[in-house]
Amino acid sequence: MSKAQSTTVTVKILDREFQVACPENEVDELNASAQELDKRMRTTQSSANIVGLERIAVMTALNITHEYLGIKGKSDEVESLSDGKLAELTTRLSKVIASQKKRTG
Template identity: 55%
Template sequence: MSTETVFVKILDKDYQVACPREERAALQESAELLDERMRAIKRSGSVIGLERIAVMAALNLSHELLQAKRQPQQPSLDLDQNELQRLNDKIDRSLEQFEQH
């Protein structure tokens, strides 16, 4: 498993994230989702400050993840426990990146 550095942009800030080569597309998709969520929170004007916006976005995404885990499996829902854990790990890595900057 080869690791590479991926550059993602979230709220107009560039971040370098190391990830396995085969996870690059998923990481970029995760960063885009996080960027969209953070922009929506920022536009609402109810939360000020990058760290607070990041925490609110992470809480919202974590809540959705937990809701998805609690709902009975539906045939059209392709997320398994490994996929949910992978998404949760990416959220954690994204938060770590915000804490470092």
């Protein structure tokens, strides 16, 4: 299996340019991520009146992480409910199959 070729992409965040190495097949995703990050950092900067790129980046990262953990928690909850439902259906199906075997056996 061959690795995708890497390329250097220039992204602009808060009017500063950053060079980022990226697989060629992921350039569009990187650009979309950079645009979203720029938007979020500008929101953080304006809503909290925060000065300094590092401070804006940390506050934005904390907000994104908070959102991620909330979504992950909901995803884990749904997965747990799905696993429980699947186990319940498997048990019911096993009982039906066993019942059918008794009738035909």
